[in-house]
Amino acid sequence: MTPIDLNADLGEGFGRWRLTDDEQLLSVVTSANVACGFHAGDAATMRRVCELAAERGVRIGAQVSYRDLAGFGRRAMDVPPGELTAEVAYQIGALEVFARAAGSRVAYVKPHGALYNRVVHDEEQAAAVVDGVLLAGAGLPVLGLPSSRFLKTAERAGLPVVAEAFADRAYTGEGTLVPRSQEGAVIAEADAVVERSLGLACSGEVVSLSGERVPVRARSLCLHGDTPGAVGLARRVRARLESAGVRVEAFA
Template sequence: MTSIDLNADLGEGFGRWRLTDDEQLLTVVTSANVACGFHAGDAATMRRVCAQAAERGVRVGAQVSYRDLAGFGRRAMDVPPAELAAEVAYQIGALEVFARAAGTRVSYVKPHGALYNRIVHDEAQAAAVVDGVVLADASLPVLGLPGSRFLDLAAEAGLPTVTEAFADRAYTERGTLVPRGEDGAVITDADAVVGRSVELARSGTVVAHSGERIPVRARSLCLHGDTPGAVELARRVRAELAAAGVRVEAFV
């Protein structure tokens, strides 16, 4: 039977403001990418989400980002490699405190937003993120786009790598994500997202923005927690995967 991990970006609030329905999404996903305070999240939120994830047996991952609360981590930034490596390690370490307090641990690392897309091609920034993960814990798996420099460098450094796909994001014919600023970059039709989820899990392919079918072989599928109706959509995706004979389980 084919299997796939379902991950979602959680803890993306700050203070009294909450963007994601963490509690309900944690009843669906198998891995939780928890914001570590640089693009969203604060200490109380991190602690709460770690406790809820541990209670439900969901794996906790550190969603590391550029230091960009105002831009939600989606603005291009130029951070010196040594500084970026330190900030990545800092975010992982902060989340680890709350994960261990909840009786679990940080099980993987996933970059967020502009950083995620930058390290697909940028050698220096990708190497800095790898250095930061190794500094925090050289055994941590990392999530990234198939074919990215980040995953290549992570593998060279001895980090376990996990390829990831996005059912609600448009792809270019090269297998990269269409930038959010372009029309059609985010897929909002629920039926299309569900269908693409099954397609990605079963065939390892998806139709790109150009209409061309491309390979996107992934061990984990991301469900964005800030999408309107995210909880119901996640439930539909999981149900349709099961109906298609796909086992949903964590990759670690």
């Protein structure tokens, strides 16, 4: 059985405001997608999460976004490719300072929110993000939706790619995520999330919102840190996977 990586979006606060329980989630996940200041996060938060992740042996990833603090990176934006490339590299570089200071490093890159969904289909924006990763200079692996433009573009550019799945998000029949604006886009029932996690890890498929079985072959499973009861749910998911014989470990 293929091992599965558990990743979560962390560091999603700003100043005195905190959204995610970073300390507790870092005791469950194997990879941490750290907000780099464009949709959430600030210097002190980035430093704290990197230190906690390094202490616990959790892999640190740069979660890059459109520059959209007010909209939490979830609003559609049109950013010129050259500007987006520079901003992606900027975010990776900012996080790298804190990761290295903690005795670790940035190990991968994952787009967030509207940017994540945009690069599934938009080849120009996907190429701009890939160029940003290359500009940062480390040849980092990237996380994204299977068969997305983003992963295909990254692979052509020589970057390692890691397919990702979501147990708490509804899928279309084409294997893409149902937009959050649509009813049923987020799976709120904890038991359903746990069982969907097991199905994704063991059989590589998920039932779409319209009832079809959709193949979703993924090496990493995202557990959203901003949902109510996120820590308890993450613990349940990991326990269920391990009890079924699934090895939970960071991707190579």
